[in-house]
Amino acid sequence: MSERLRNRTALVTGSTSNIGQAIAEAFAAEGAHVIVSGRNRDRGARVVEGIRAAGGRADFLAADLDGGAEASRSLAERARETLGGRIDILVNNAGIYPAPGTADTDETTFDQVYGVNVKAPFFLTAAVVPAMADSGGGVIINLGSWIARLGVPRGALYSSTKGAMETLTRAWAAEFAPLGVRVNAVSPGVILPPAPVGDEPSPGEVMMKGTPAGGVGTPAAIAAAVLWLASDEAAFVHGTVVDVDGGRTGVAVIAA
Template identity: 40%
Template sequence: MDISGQTALITGATAGIGRAVALQLAREGAEALVHGRDAQRGHDVVAEIETAGGRGRFIEADLTDTAQVLRLAQEAGEIDILINNAGVYKFLPTSQMTDELFDLHMNLNTKVPYLLVRELAPGMAARGHGSIVNISTIAASVATKGAGMYGASKAALEQLTEIWAAEYADKGIRVNAVAPGPTRTLGTDAMDPATLKTIADTTALGRVAEPEEVAEAVVFLASDRASYITGEVLEVAGGRLSIG
């Protein structure tokens, strides 16, 4: 996908969608900077990349600590692609959402991408090219019971996606977002099958996505194949059910 030789930083890349994105970017020829908190899982992903003939490097950082976010940006160095994937979701009604959980959602889902773009986009601009893909959620645009704080923090990220696209368009940087629907993760694997089926039945396709299916869309937007696409939020959510 025309990303051979480029360097990509993927946050939250030791599991789920982030891992799938890192593996696919590496298969397409990019050097994948695998971020995570668990060093063993991070090194396992890098080993998988290298076994397949790709290039990868693990960077450990706790994104709840602003100083570590800034260190992550510094250690990443000159990158061509930034995938803001790391995030948190706690499904609770507003009456049970604590101040601490509010701050956690806004910090991880909104502030961290903001800091990384602030730190890394100027370098992309100086080199005249770059691509940023933010991972949002269908819950940012579809009211989802219990997901108010999660959806709100990602809706803010979608707004920033459009703003960054406008700010950096004349500097050779494209900024887009992918909004996945229900996707198979460690969390869904632990769910009761009946609950998972209920979630799957909310999509037109009637199933949850595999992480690799979401990664396809992310890597496409990150690549030069999407050279005339910026400021867009692409839903990868299995379609919506019709009324009636």
């Protein structure tokens, strides 16, 4: 590896599995000291163990980012302490995906999804940026989603939260640039399911037929884009949402 993140520190939320885990592992492989964060201590410990076994630096901090400002502030403070006083990179990855139809969504579910997907990263970013700026600047990367811009029959609640995060990306880029903090987002497409279920293709695999990629992506593909945005190679990139979706949103899909 080229150690693009040598001597950097990073906090990755929701990084005990899937995309978040891939991001944490990619950051550590490039020299960063990474905070792996999530609700599941056992999974977090396994991710940290794997990173350390590969020669990287990582620590786990348990956090249930439910949208409460105090939970976000607590994680920011604990992460700074663990990382030696500064956070250079924040990746707002944690999210949940209940997908009831609109008429079937109750207020509790609505508040929960917005709490985890929007309020928690909003207040975590608010808690991280001042100290990040005092340390000379940093990078924030949000995770959006392809369905924030391409409607599907279900998932209106989730897609609206990801639309909010992509809007916050642009707003924060303008707000925090004078402080030396660069903000961008990655919009993942359909990502390989954790494990196949039966012989039939998943709905996601069906949706990717006829796209330029022709199939689903992997967590590693998303991690590579996030790594680039976190590195100095993307120093001139501000307020941008990078689509990593196999061409799903940008190219006409031709039915097979």
